[in-house]
Amino acid sequence: MKSSAKLFLFVIISFLLTSNITAGEAENLMMQANSLYKNNQYEKSVDVYNRVLELGYESEAVYFNLGNSYFRLGKLGMAILYYEKARKLAPDDEDINYNLLIANARTVDRIKELPKLFFIEWWDVTVTFFSVNNWLMFVIIFYYLLLLTIAGYFLIRNVRIQRLLAYWGMANFVILILLSLLLFARINREEATDFGILIKSTITAKQSPNEKSGDLFVIHEGIKFEIEDRLDNWAKIKLADGKVGWLPENSFEKI
Amino acid sequence: MKRFIEVKLFYAKSFITVFIFSIILNSGIYAQSFNATVDKTTVGQGERFQVYFTFEGADINSVRAFTPPSFEGFRVLSGPNQSTSMQIINGKVSGSLTYSFIIVAPDIGRYTLGSAAVSYEGETYTTSPLQIDVVKGSPQQSQADASSGVSDEELSNNVFILATADKLKAVLGEQVTVTYKLYTRLNISSPQINKLPTYQGFWAEELSSKQNIMFNIEMYNGERFRAATIKQVALFPSKTGKLSITPFELNVPVLIKKKRRSNDIFDQFFNDSFFGKTETVDYLAKSNIITIEVSDLPKDNIPESFKGAIGKFNFKAEIDKNDVEMNESITLRVTISGQGNIKLLDVPELNLPPGFEKYDPKTSETINRSNVISGSKTAEYLIVPRIPGTKEIPSVEFSYYDLSSKRYVTMSSPDFSINVREGKGGYDQNVSGFSKEDVKLLSEDIRFIKTSNFNLEKMSNGGVFTFGFWTAIILPLFALLTILGLKKRQDKLYGNVRRLKFQRAEKMARARLKSAKKALATRDTVLFVNELSQAIFGYLEDKLGLQKSEFSLDKALAELQNRSVTTDLIERVKTVSEQCEFARFAPKGQSSEVSNELYKEAENIIINLENTITVGNKK
Numbered sequence: 014m015k016s017s018a019k020l021f022l023f024v025i026i027s028f029l030l031t032s033n034i035t036a037g038e039a040e041n042l043m044m045q046a047n048s049l050y051k052n053n054q055y056e057k058s059v060d061v062y063n064r065v066l067e068l069g070y071e072s073e074a075v076y077f078n079l080g081n082s083y084f085r086l087g088k089l090g091m092a093i094l095y096y097e098k099a100r101k102l103a104p105d106d107e108d109i110n111y112n113l114l115i116a117n118a119r120t121v122d123r124i125k126e127l128p129k130l131f132f133i134e135w136w137d138v139t140v141t142f143f144s145v146n147n148w149l150m151f152v153i154i155f156y157y158l159l160l161l162t163i164a165g166y167f168l169i170r171n172v173r174i175q176r177l178l179a180y181w182g183m184a185n186f187v188i189l190i191l192l193s194l195l196l197f198a199r200i201n202r203e204e205a206t207d208f209g210i211l212i213k214s215t216i217t218a219k220q221s222p223n224e225k226s227g228d229l230f231v232i233h234e235g236i237k238f239e240i241e242d243r244l245d246n247w248a249k250i251k252l253a254d255g256k257v258g259w260l261p262e263n264s265f266e267k268i
Numbered sequence: 269m270k271r272f273i274e275v276k277l278f279y280a281k282s283f284i285t286v287f288i289f290s291i292i293l294n295s296g297i298y299a300q301s302f303n304a305t306v307d308k309t310t311v312g313q314g315e316r317f318q319v320y321f322t323f324e325g326a327d328i329n330s331v332r333a334f335t336p337p338s339f340e341g342f343r344v345l346s347g348p349n350q351s352t353s354m355q356i357i358n359g360k361v362s363g364s365l366t367y368s369f370i371i372v373a374p375d376i377g378r379y380t381l382g383s384a385a386v387s388y389e390g391e392t393y394t395t396s397p398l399q400i401d402v403v404k405g406s407p408q409q410s411q412a413d414a415s416s417g418v419s420d421e422e423l424s425n426n427v428f429i430l431a432t433a434d435k436l437k438a439v440l441g442e443q444v445t446v447t448y449k450l451y452t453r454l455n456i457s458s459p460q461i462n463k464l465p466t467y468q469g470f471w472a473e474e475l476s477s478k479q480n481i482m483f484n485i486e487m488y489n490g491e492r493f494r495a496a497t498i499k500q501v502a503l504f505p506s507k508t509g510k511l512s513i514t515p516f517e518l519n520v521p522v523l524i525k526k527k528r529r530s531n532d533i534f535d536q537f538f539n540d541s542f543f544g545k546t547e548t549v550d551y552l553a554k555s556n557i558i559t560i561e562v563s564d565l566p567k568d569n570i571p572e573s574f575k576g577a578i579g580k581f582n583f584k585a586e587i588d589k590n591d592v593e594m595n596e597s598i599t600l601r602v603t604i605s606g607q608g609n610i611k612l613l614d615v616p617e618l619n620l621p622p623g624f625e626k627y628d629p630k631t632s633e634t635i636n637r638s639n640v641i642s643g644s645k646t647a648e649y650l651i652v653p654r655i656p657g658t659k660e661i662p663s664v665e666f667s668y669y670d671l672s673s674k675r676y677v678t679m680s681s682p683d684f685s686i687n688v689r690e691g692k693g694g695y696d697q698n699v700s701g702f703s704k705e706d707v708k709l710l711s712e713d714i715r716f717i718k719t720s721n722f723n724l725e726k727m728s729n730g731g732v733f734t735f736g737f738w739t740a741i742i743l744p745l746f747a748l749l750t751i752l753g754l755k756k757r758q759d760k761l762y763g764n765v766r767r768l769k770f771q772r773a774e775k776m777a778r779a780r781l782k783s784a785k786k787a788l789a790t791r792d793t794v795l796f797v798n799e800l801s802q803a804i805f806g807y808l809e810d811k812l813g814l815q816k817s818e819f820s821l822d823k824a825l826a827e828l829q830n831r832s833v834t835t836d837l838i839e840r841v842k843t844v845s846e847q848c849e850f851a852r853f854a855p856k857g858q859s860s861e862v863s864n865e866l867y868k869e870a871e872n873i874i875i876n877l878e879n880t881i882t883v884g885n886k887k
Contacts, residue, residue: 039722039724040722040724043722043724047717047719050717065724066727069726069727070724070725070726070727071724071725071727072722072723072724072725073718073723074718074721074722074723074724075722075724077717077718078717078718081714081715081716081717082717084714108715108718111714111715112714112715115712115713115714116714144723144725145725146725146726149737153740153741156741156744157744160744160745160748163748164748164751164752167752167755168751168752168755215623215654215655217623217655228621231623231654231655
């Protein structure tokens with residue numbers, strides 16, 4: 014009993030500590046990059062924001078600010094890429110959506126993205142409400158609570174307490190399942206690279222993953238597409254209007 | 269004084285009102301009317317007569333949409349002929365507009381001339397129908413005959429139009445030249461067109477004709493005629509089968525000398541064209557109907573680029589520049605020249621590689637209308653390169669059906685190589701397809717960066733399910749399982765004897781009862797009583813948790829009372845216990861019947877106690 018409680022405490026504390034120790038350094042870099050941005054030194058601010066990412070930190074704020082820097086530099090594709098990354102972390106952030114709208118208005122290709130269904134939007138917002146680590150922490154807390162409940166049920170002789178523990182155990186189990194679902198959705202969202210943004214100014218999509226194959230259609234910087242398949246440095250992409258073609262992988266970035 | 273002025277004012281007002289009314293009434297006097305009149309209501313068969321539809325009104329210029337009646341039973345020779353007259357009386361304009369028709373009734377009978385309609389200032393006016401009686405009588409021609417001595421037949425032999433085609437069999441799109449010639453042996457004045465031929469199923473191109481009609485002497489059927497080409501048309505059939513051309517109708521005024529039936533010398537002297545009285549007879553000359561048989565083009569070996577060009581053509585495609593900046597326009601000019609259906613052919617389609625924007629071509633054509641239709645058609649394609657690099661525009665192909673060699677000919681231009689340089693300007697200048705909302709967004713700026721609440725999180729680069737995670741999950745689970753396992757073992761080892769005995773009390777009692785029954789069967793009374801009392805007392809000991817050493821019946825009964833066993837049951841326990849005790853000390857005086865009853869009672873009591881105590885304990 015006592016040893017598991019200790020372990021539990023240890024895990025929680027280690028989580029909190031690791032996310033706090035180096036976060037200070039990243040935070041400083043953010044401040045530094047922001048002041049560079051304010052002084053219109055966009056190229057330098059891009060570098061510093063990227064260093065935050067290199068430290069292994071991410072947040073909608075870094076991506077959003079990076080997107081803004083690229084936008085100011087005229088790199089529309091990169092700007093849209095980082096806005097999209099930011100939106101992945103915070104789909105309901107108004108600033109991100111607004112700047113993405115403006116950036117998209119400056120792209121050449123006019124392909125409208127369909128709005129999401131309301132419950133998908135709610136789900137997205139819920140999933141992104143906490144980070145992966147937060148969700149993980151909740152899952153572990155409720156897992157430990159469930160173990161404690163089970164132990165209590167078997168060790169405590171009192172019939173009334175036993176019954177209460179049985180009810181709580183069931184509720185705890187349901188909560189744990191839900192939290193795990195949210196955790197997996199969050200991880201999946203983070204790791205899925207189903208979408209890409211074109212970085213090159215213009216490119217012709219090919220019929221097959223081969224430079225010599227026939228041309229299909231031309232797309233321009235900043236267009237968003239779904240990545241369906243990959244084959245030696247080529248990717249099969251699908252535009253929002255259903256057009257499918259192959260692009261070299263170095264022409265776009267995954268969101 | 270003031271009152272007087274008011275009265276005066278009232279009069280003035282009423283005067284003005286009356287004046288205005290009178291104007292309105294005045295204009296009403298010149299109301300519109302639309303009437304139909306004929307010059308005679310009884311006409312002879314084949315006699316020409318005129319119908320007039322007269323509209324009278326103030327503003328005849330706003331008469332619209334004249335609908336003639338159906339001339340059923342009549343033949344229209346000419347019309348509608350329009351004439352207007354205007355009158356200004358006392359400064360008021362009135363006018364009349366007349367539509368007149370010259371018609372002929374070919375059959376005897378009574379016919380109704382339907383009503384005609386016009387629209388005038390939004391209203392429709394119609395005429396009332398007219399009754400015409402056609403009687404067998406002398407037509408006008410015979411009247412003319414009588415006066416001039418020239419019959420209709422005679423006229424038709426001397427004045428006629430001949431339509432000739434250079435060929436009566438043609439393939440689709442082949443030029444057929446139709447010539448209309450007026451032949452005459454009589455004096456005629458300038459003819460007037462009554463009806464133009466219709467060329468259904470053809471594309472017709474009038475060949476250029478001279479302004480004046482020139483008459484030449486020509487022999488026709490061995491007779492001398494003066495003949496003049498009045499019309500020449502080049503026809504290009506656009507569908508297959510037998511196509512006919514409706515006749516060309518000319519109204520030819522023929523000058524006919526009036527014959528005098530006297531033999532007067534003077535008369536004879538004056539009976540020449542100069543002095544002779546001449547009379548003009550209108551003669552309607554009609555051409556013959558021409559039927560042309562049109563056959564289809566050969567169906568085999570049709571080139572892909574064939575788009576209906578037939579004849580003999582030259583083809584040229586050129587590009588104005590091949591070294592351009594991005595977004596700078598290039599013109600590709602395609603010229604097709606030659607003989608044939610130049611107007612009907614379609615310009616070739618351009619196949620541009622991606623990265624070019626193509627606009628609809630601007631086409632222009634020049635047609636030379638002498639004898640054989642020839643000319644040229646030019647299409648200018650505006651091409652705008654959108655991607656830098658060296659690009660190839662594939663060759664443009666053009667095919668036509670050569671009439672002389674009777675096969676399809678395909679011509680193609682060379683490929684065009686275009687070097688597109690990266691321009692200075694971005695796409696912004698030339699991007700099309702923006703919606704209003706987009707334009708608004710273009711002028712807006714992005715929002716400022718986020719300056720607080722960075723929410724920095726360690727990226728989870730696939731490292732969520734680390735070793736640490738799994739230990740954090742599995743270790744407590746093991747701990748829990750160990751604790752539970754240990755607890756069970758402990759229970760077993762130093763297990764609560766009381767608890768164990770409590771659980772096994774009934775089983776033990778049953779075993780004792782069984783051996784008691786066996787003893788009863790062998791009539792071993794001592795053993796029977798012994799076992800029976802052991803069953804009851806042992807059960808009570810185990811169930812109530814009493815030590816054997818401190819067990820007494822009173823104590824057990826008191827304990828039973830504590831566990832809320834009914835007094836009736838306690839009494840029964842007491843009786844059975846006492847009977848057992850008694851039997852132990854007087855073993856011989858027991859009949860088997862009493863023993864049997866005792867056994868049954870003991871069994872019942874144990875069942876009852878088990879029910880009461882165990883259930884009570886669980887609650």
